[in-house]
Amino acid sequence: MSSTNLNKAVSPEAGPDATPQAHDSASSKSSGWAVFTFFMIGFVGSLLAGWILFPELLYSQKNQPIDFNHAVHLDAVTDGCDSCHYFREDGSFSGMPDLAACEDCHQEAMTDNPEEVKFVEEYVTPGIEVPWLNHSKQPDCVFFSHAAHVQGADMSCASCHGDIGTSEHTRVYEENRITGYSRDIWGQSISRLGKPGPGDPRPMKMNDCAECHEDETGHKGACFQCHK
Amino acid sequence: MKINRRNFLSYGTALVLGGAAGSMLTPAPWKLMDDLAIWTQNWPWTPVPEDGPVSYKPSVCTLCPGGCGINVRLTGGRPVKIEGLRDYPVNNGSLCPMGFAGLQYLYNPARVISPLKREGKRGEGKWTPVSWDEAIAAVTQKLADLRAAGRPESVACITGSDHGAMDAFVSRFMTAYGSPNYIRSATAMDAMEQAIDLTQGQQGTPVFDIENADFILSFGAGLLEGWGSAGRMLNLFGNQKSAKKLIQIEPRLSDTAARATQWIAIHPGAEGALALGLAHVIIKESLYNKYFVDNFAFGFSDWVDETGRAREGFATWVKAYGPEKVSGLTGITPEKIMSLARDFAHAGKPIAISGRGNDDLPGSMDETLAIHFLNALVGNINKTGGVSALPETDYAKWPEINIDETASKGLQQARIDGAGGDEFPNTRFLINRLPGILLAAGESPIQALLVTDANPLYALADAENTKKAFDRIPFIVSFASFMDETAAFADYILPNHTHLERLQVVPATAGVARQIIGLAKPVVKPVYDTRHIGDTFINMAGALGGFVAQAFPWKNYEAFLTESMGNQWEELNQKGRIEIDHSLPDPMAFAFNTTSAKFEFYPTARSTKRQAGDSALPTFTPVPIEGDPNRFKLTLIPYDAMRLAGGDIANVPFLTKILDDTVLKKQTGFVEINPATAKKLGFKEGDSAKLATPKGEAMVRVHLFEGIMPDVIAMPRGLGHTAYSDYLSGKGTNVNALMGSVEDPTSGLDMAWGIRASLTRA
Numbered sequence: 001m002s003s004t005n006l007n008k009a010v011s012p013e014a015g016p017d018a019t020p021q022a023h024d025s026a027s028s029k030s031s032g033w034a035v036f037t038f039f040m041i042g043f044v045g046s047l048l049a050g051w052i053l054f055p056e057l058l059y060s061q062k063n064q065p066i067d068f069n070h071a072v073h074l075d076a077v078t079d080g081c082d083s084c085h086y087f088r089e090d091g092s093f094s095g096m097p098d099l100a101a102c103e104d105c106h107q108e109a110m111t112d113n114p115e116e117v118k119f120v121e122e123y124v125t126p127g128i129e130v131p132w133l134n135h136s137k138q139p140d141c142v143f144f145s146h147a148a149h150v151q152g153a154d155m156s157c158a159s160c161h162g163d164i165g166t167s168e169h170t171r172v173y174e175e176n177r178i179t180g181y182s183r184d185i186w187g188q189s190i191s192r193l194g195k196p197g198p199g200d201p202r203p204m205k206m207n208d209c210a211e212c213h214e215d216e217t218g219h220k221g222a223c224f225q226c227h228k
Numbered sequence: 229m230k231i232n233r234r235n236f237l238s239y240g241t242a243l244v245l246g247g248a249a250g251s252m253l254t255p256a257p258w259k260l261m262d263d264l265a266i267w268t269q270n271w272p273w274t275p276v277p278e279d280g281p282v283s284y285k286p287s288v289c290t291l292c293p294g295g296c297g298i299n300v301r302l303t304g305g306r307p308v309k310i311e312g313l314r315d316y317p318v319n320n321g322s323l324c325p326m327g328f329a330g331l332q333y334l335y336n337p338a339r340v341i342s343p344l345k346r347e348g349k350r351g352e353g354k355w356t357p358v359s360w361d362e363a364i365a366a367v368t369q370k371l372a373d374l375r376a377a378g379r380p381e382s383v384a385c386i387t388g389s390d391h392g393a394m395d396a397f398v399s400r401f402m403t404a405y406g407s408p409n410y411i412r413s414a415t416a417m418d419a420m421e422q423a424i425d426l427t428q429g430q431q432g433t434p435v436f437d438i439e440n441a442d443f444i445l446s447f448g449a450g451l452l453e454g455w456g457s458a459g460r461m462l463n464l465f466g467n468q469k470s471a472k473k474l475i476q477i478e479p480r481l482s483d484t485a486a487r488a489t490q491w492i493a494i495h496p497g498a499e500g501a502l503a504l505g506l507a508h509v510i511i512k513e514s515l516y517n518k519y520f521v522d523n524f525a526f527g528f529s530d531w532v533d534e535t536g537r538a539r540e541g542f543a544t545w546v547k548a549y550g551p552e553k554v555s556g557l558t559g560i561t562p563e564k565i566m567s568l569a570r571d572f573a574h575a576g577k578p579i580a581i582s583g584r585g586n587d588d589l590p591g592s593m594d595e596t597l598a599i600h601f602l603n604a605l606v607g608n609i610n611k612t613g614g615v616s617a618l619p620e621t622d623y624a625k626w627p628e629i630n631i632d633e634t635a636s637k638g639l640q641q642a643r644i645d646g647a648g649g650d651e652f653p654n655t656r657f658l659i660n661r662l663p664g665i666l667l668a669a670g671e672s673p674i675q676a677l678l679v680t681d682a683n684p685l686y687a688l689a690d691a692e693n694t695k696k697a698f699d700r701i702p703f704i705v706s707f708a709s710f711m712d713e714t715a716a717f718a719d720y721i722l723p724n725h726t727h728l729e730r731l732q733v734v735p736a737t738a739g740v741a742r743q744i745i746g747l748a749k750p751v752v753k754p755v756y757d758t759r760h761i762g763d764t765f766i767n768m769a770g771a772l773g774g775f776v777a778q779a780f781p782w783k784n785y786e787a788f789l790t791e792s793m794g795n796q797w798e799e800l801n802q803k804g805r806i807e808i809d810h811s812l813p814d815p816m817a818f819a820f821n822t823t824s825a826k827f828e829f830y831p832t833a834r835s836t837k838r839q840a841g842d843s844a845l846p847t848f849t850p851v852p853i854e855g856d857p858n859r860f861k862l863t864l865i866p867y868d869a870m871r872l873a874g875g876d877i878a879n880v881p882f883l884t885k886i887l888d889d890t891v892l893k894k895q896t897g898f899v900e901i902n903p904a905t906a907k908k909l910g911f912k913e914g915d916s917a918k919l920a921t922p923k924g925e926a927m928v929r930v931h932l933f934e935g936i937m938p939d940v941i942a943m944p945r946g947l948g949h950t951a952y953s954d955y956l957s958g959k960g961t962n963v964n965a966l967m968g969s970v971e972d973p974t975s976g977l978d979m980a981w982g983i984r985a986s987l988t989r990a
Contacts, residue, residue, distance in 0.1 A: 038239040042246025050254020058259070088281055095279075139269050140276045178263040180270060186262075190255045 055190045059183050064170040065130055066123075067115045071168050081157045081165055093146035099129050133173040135184040136161065136204060143228045153216070162201035280304020286313050286804050288734045288746035289327045290727040291877055293389045294457035295736040295744070296323055297804070298330070300728065300751040307331055307728060307752050312459055317744050317807060318736045319459025322466065325883055326873050327459070332880035333726050334755060338710045338953040340723035341756035350699060351717045360759060360767075363722050368771035370676055370703050371405065375772070380406030380638035384674045386659065388413050388681030388876040391433070393624050393733040393789065394762060398680055400626065401765050404779035405772070406635030408643050409674070412657040413682045413876055415588060418977050419596040422654050423582075424617045426831035427600060428609065429821030432617035436579055437741040438464055438472070440613030443575030445568075447499040447582050447599050448478035452487055453868040454586035456739035473575070475568065477502065478584070480867055480900070480942050481935025492568070496865050496940055497981050498558040500595030501848040502565070503580070503602055505554030508546040509569035510605050516573065517607030520827075524820070525604060527830025527845070542601065542829035545845045557848065559937075577613035578606050585868040588687070588875050588945070590660075590977035597831065597846040604827050618743060624733075624792040632775045644673045645976075652976035654833060659684060660969045660978035663697035672700040679706045680724070680761060683876045685713040686949065689980065690923045691965030707761050712878065716951040724761040729754045731786055733793075733800070743808035747800045760785050834974060854922045854968035855984025862905070863940045864921060864985035866963040874945030881955045890931040891944060897926075897960025899987065900933040900942040909987060916990040919943075919961070921983045923968050926961040927990060941985060 077083035084097045094101075102124070109120045123130050138144060149155045157165065174183035187196065187203030196202055210220040231239060251257060280303050289298045289310075297316025301309040310330045312323035343363035348354035358366075374382055385402050389395055390412045402410045412418075420434045436456075438444060444451075451461050451474070465474060465487055476488035477499060485491035494502060510516050521528050529541040551562035558565075572578045582599035583591055600615070608614035631639070642649050644665060645658035652658065662684075666672055677698075688694045698704065698717060706718035709726045724730065728751050736744040762785025769780035782788040790797050800806050822828045834844040853863070866874075871886050873879050890898055899919060901911065911917060911930045919928045919941075926948070936942050947960025970980040 034235075035238055035242040038242035039246035039249075042243040042248075043250035044246075046247040046250035047254055050251050050256040054254065054256045054259075058263075090282060092282065094281070139266060141269060176263060178260075179266040181266065186259070190259065192255070 051190070058177060059174040060177055062133060062173045062175055064133055064173060066119045066170075068170050069115075069168050070164055071166050074165050085157070087147060087151070091147045093150075096132050096134060099123060099127065102130075133175070133182070135171075135173065135182040135201065137181060138185070138204065139181070141227055143226050158199075160202050160204070162196070163199035164201070278304045278306040278308065280306075285749065285751040286316075287728070287751055288316075288732075288748040288804075289323070289330065290730075290732055290734055290748050291326055291330060291333065291873075292454070292458070292875070293391065293737040294318070294324075294454075294459065295734045295746055296327055296457055296459035297746060298323065298327060302751065305752070307334065316746070316805070317742065318457050318740060318746070320463055322459040322462040324454060324458035324462070325871055325886065326454075326877075326880075329880050329882035330727065332882050333709075333877075334728045334752065336710060336726075336880060336953065337955065338712075338878075338951075339726070339756060339758075340708060340711055340715065340721050341758070343723065343757075344721040346719045350719075351695075353716065355721075360722075360757075363720055364764065364767045364771060367705050367720055367722065368768050371768070372772055374675055375406065375634055378634060378637070379675065380634055381408060381641040381644075382673060382675035383407045383678070384409035384411060384644060384676075385678040385680065386411050386413065386682045386684055387679075390657075391620070391735050391737070393792075394785075396624065396626075397762055397765060397785075397788070398678075400629065400779060401769060401776070403639065404629055404631060404635060404769065404776045406631065406638030408639050408641060409645070411645055411647075411659050411662070413684070413687065414590050414657075414659050414978060417583075418655070418657065419590040419593060419975065420583060420600070421617075421656075422593065422975055422977075423596045423600045424615075426654060426834050427597070427604070427820075427822070427828050428617065429823075429828075429833075430617040430619070432619040433737070434739065435616045435618050435741050436581055436739045437611075437613050437616070438579065438739070439741065441577040441579045441608075442473060442613070443572060443578035444472060444474045445572055445578060445580045445602070446474065446476050446484065446488075447503065447580065447595075448476075448584040449581045450482060450484055450585040450868045451476075451581075452484040452870065453482060454870050454874075455484075455583075457737055458870065460740065475571075479865065479937045479940050481933075482867060483870065485935075492560060492564065493937055495557065495559045495937070496863055497851050497853070498848075499582070500592060500598045500846065501549065501554050501557040502560065503595065503598035504546050504549040504846065504848055505551060505558070505565050506569040506572065507542070507598070507601055507605060508549045508554070509551060509566050510573045510602075511543050511546060513570070513573075515570065516605040520607030520609070521605070524826050526822070526824035526826040526828045531830070539830070540843065540845070542845060545843070549848070572602065573606055575606075577608060577611075579603060579608060579613075579615060584981060585866070585945070586874070588868070589981065590972075590975070590979065591981065592851055592979035593834075593972050593975040593977070594846040594848065595979075598848070601829060601846070604829065609827060612741075616741075618741075620735075624789075625794060626792060627779075627781065629779045630775050635775065647976065652974075655975045655977060658976045660688065661971065661976060663688065663690070663694045663969075666697035666700050667693070669700075672702065674701045676703040677701045677705070679704065679708070679714050679718070681707075681876060683708070683712040683714045683878075685717055686878075686951075686962065687875055687964055689964055689967035689969040689978065691962060692924060707764065709758065710878070711951050711953075713949065713951045722761075722764050723756070723758040724764070725750070725754050725758050728752055729758070730760050731789065733789060745800065745806045745808070747804050749804075762788065851970055851979050851981060853970060853980055853983050856922075857984060860921065860984035860986045861939070862985045862987060863982050864899070864919070864963070864966065865940060865942050865982040866945050866967065867942050869944050869946070872944050872946030878949055878952055879946055879956055884956065884959065890933075892947060892960050893929065895959055896929050897943065897947045898931040899928050900936045901930050901987070902936050902938040902940070903932045903934060904938045905941075906930060906932050910989065911987070917987045918990045919966070919985060919987055921966040921968075921985045923966050923983065926966065928961060928987075930987065940982075941987065 086094050088094055106124055109117045184201050185204045213221045283302050285300045287298050289296045296319035297313030299311045299313045300307050310328055312319055312321040314321040342357045343360055344355040345358045347356050399410050424434055425431055449455050452465055474488040475490050476485040477492045477494050479493055479496045527541055528543055530544055531539050533539055551565045554565055555562045580599050580602040582596045603609055603615045610616045645661045646652055647655045647658040704718040706715040706721045707724050708715040709724050715721050731750055732748040734746045734748050766780045769776045796806055820827055823832050831844050868874050871883055913932045915930050917928055917930050919926050943963040945963055948962030949956045968983050969978045972979040
């Protein structure tokens with residue numbers, strides 16, 4: 001407290017009110033360390049928020065309406081993936097099978113499996129299409145030809161969609177709250193660094209298309225190839 | 229380290245800067261930017277096309293009576309495109325713009341989406357949605373009351389066409405109910421049908437075998453403006469390389485005239501004079517078909533009637549129409565008239581076609597007969613490549629109809645429009661006479677009006693007067709799919725499905741040389757709470773009970789078709805069409821069903837009491853179009869265009885969008901005016917003007933056009949709607965509303981081709 005006394009001494013005219021003010025002025029000066037500390041709090045805080053909290057907030061978690069077992073179906077059918085996800089006569093790809101396709105076998109429940117019973121009761125009997133959540137759905141501005149990749153370039157389904165065909169349960173569908181699309185499009189890694197593990201679906205942003213095209217064809221491709 | 233007011237800012241800034249710097253090293257801002265960009269593409273109002281398997285459903289277009297085959301492309305069950313159906317015998321893949329734009333009828337905001345009951349004043353636009361049961365009960369109650377009062381004839385029905393099973397269905401309802409007042413909208417075929425009936429004694433749809441003809445002389449027929457089956461006409465004349473010779477005679481350079489081998493501009497309304505002038509030259513120069521005229525025609529040479537009176541034959545009669553005189557009437561040089569007559573007579577298979585525009589206007593009987601006589605002079609009647617009549621094939625087998633005493637009494641009453649009566653014995657329908665009759669009568673002779681596939685409040689001349697007349701009808705029921713002018717004026721609307729939602733048997737229209745019966749199949753489930761008009765009539769008949777219900781024993785319209793068409797149904801349902809060859813009478817016999825059993829140049833069946841003199845031969849007297857020539861110095865003629873639906877059906881946005889900005893600009897329509905006339909009146913291109921006729925006024929703009937005769941101005945049909953949706957109403961001027969109707973003295977049909985008008989600076 002010596003500085004206070006000193007102040008008092010050099011300014012005898014100063015009233016008693018001046019004392020607390022004078023007392024604060026030294027410690028209230030923003031010290032460089034303190035500023036740095038606050039900067040770092042903000043810096044680290046936003047790093048944590050951006051890397052950990054943000055992905056948590058960005059995606060909502062949804063379950064598929066029916067816990068579909070791909071493995072069982074793949075065993076039961078003769079034509080592999082093509083049995084349900086087939087090319088139409090005009091070359092367009094059927095995508096997710098509609099109810100009519102499911103009904104070919106599931107007019108009535110074939111097993112006691114509660115998921116199958118639920119499927120028949122809630123969708124087949126009343127004739128309602130199942131609102132499947134599509135992990136690979138792209139915006140309308142993207143034109144993608146399955147025929148060019150699967151039939152033309154002889155790629156397997158798994159090379160993009162991962163080992164979905166052998167899964168026994170559906171995965172949680174992480175929906176982007178802003179865009180409504182699946183997290184799979186951006187990729188599980190929020191930083192988009194690293195490669196997906198073997199058997200994981202591949203990210204499907206434009207850069208992913210371009211990257212693969214560059215590797216495989218030597219060229220990223222032109223805008224109009226996908227944006228018609 | 230204490231935080232207080234003074235250092236708060238520094239620390240706060242440090243915190244924010246730290247946060248900002250840190251966040252730049254996280255994925256958040258970059259990812260958010262990307263997500264926001266994608267978010268903007270997925271706003272709920274951004275249209276996203278349906279995904280799913282692509283399929284095609286063939287059907288027949290019923291937007292106009294043309295009966296073109298269509299192929300509807302569907303994606304995942306949603307119709308996304310309409311194309312012309314290849315190999316369909318009427319149009320073989322070609323289609324008019326309206327047919328292509330047909331999807332916009334299905335999803336049109338002007339659609340009536342449930343039965344409606346009027347609230348408030350007529351035409352005020354206040355409606356209460358009601359259930360189908362309630363609507364049908366209300367309408368049948370009114371019909372039952374009128375029958376109970378012994379006045380079934382006071383119920384009238386106005387319909388857009390009288391071909392096809394559906395029209396026969398409605399007509400049958402009227403018969404069972406007991407009213408003779410089934411009235412068809414006017415078409416040019418009214419006059420042509422009558423001309424063929426009078427001269428050949430054949431009732432049926434006129435056939436112009438243009439495919440097999442080599443010289444087409446069209447007196448203003450809008451062959452490329454929507455005439456007949458537009459798809460067929462596009463096949464015949466749409467290709468510039470088409471070898472078929474087409475001479476177009478009309479005062480305006482229409483699309484048909486532009487495409488023709490030769491366009492001959494004629495004073496409006498003088499077409500009949502030209503036809504008589506051509507006949508004069510053909511007869512004078514002995515170019516006519518002597519074999520046909522000598523053996524199979526009556527009234528060509530002078531003759532003596534049963535009272536011993538000497539009568540002039542057609543050959544003598546046309547001596548009054550020498551090229552010099554006709555040149556004065558038509559504005560065409562005598563040399564041109566003579567060379568045209570020679571070309572026509574020397575051609576292998578020449579056909580003369582009457583009727584202006586896309587055949588919404590009947591025209592004068594004299595003119596129609598004079599033009600048809602050209603076909604007879606060259607003997608091109610009932611021949612391949614000629615003109616004949618297609619008898620309506622009764623492909624549906626109807627169970628016998630029983631009527632009660634009330635109906636029988638009602639049916640014996642004279643028709644309200646006077647058609648088929650003492651005055652106009654040869655005419656079947658006279659819708660143009662209705663407004664006058666309604667306004668003249670003390671109590672409206674029509675107590676209840678049913679309107680199907682027709683929009684008389686838009687299409688009839690002099691809209692204001694017509695509206696006043698229809699307001700005298702106590703009860704109007706519309707079966708329209710859209711809120712058209714007549715529906716907007718109705719008391720009840722029982723909305724029909726649109727053309728893509730309903731099952732219909734469609735015979736090909738006038739002109740086609742074969743009987744082609746197509747099947748319009750629903751390509752999509754009804755989008756709204758509408759009902760097939762056939763089912764509505766079955767419901768109404770059922771509610772009326774008695775013999776009326778007995779006449780409609782079917783569960784629904786589809787059941788009626790399958791039962792009444794018997795074996796043919798299967799073929800029709802499978803192939804989408806049935807073709808019946810049109811067997812022409814033996815060309816060496818030329819049997820005609822007239823009194824003389826010959827082609828009658830002197831049509832004995834023609835009512836002549838109001839004819840000049842007492843001859844039934846066609847004469848040329850200018851049609852007295854309305855307006856004092858001193859006050860109205862110009863002549864206004866309406867024209868048709870393929871991009872404008874001008875009749876009972878209206879434009880959709882696609883069609884209105886492709887109109888030139890010299891037809892419609894913003895909300896204002898244009899009149900076409902010759903630059904010389906414009907200069908005289910002081911108008912420049914695009915100037916605003918006030919257009920006045922004896923029937924009304926409108927604000928327009930002027931479009932200077934070399935293709936219109938001086939002192940004649942032209943306006944398209946199809947604009948100036950007051951109903952429908954914002955996409956159409958209030959755009960341009962309804963030219964019909966400015967027209968006046970002139971009754972033909974012998975047929976009663978409207979023969980006005982224009983009206984006198986004035987244009988003044990606005």
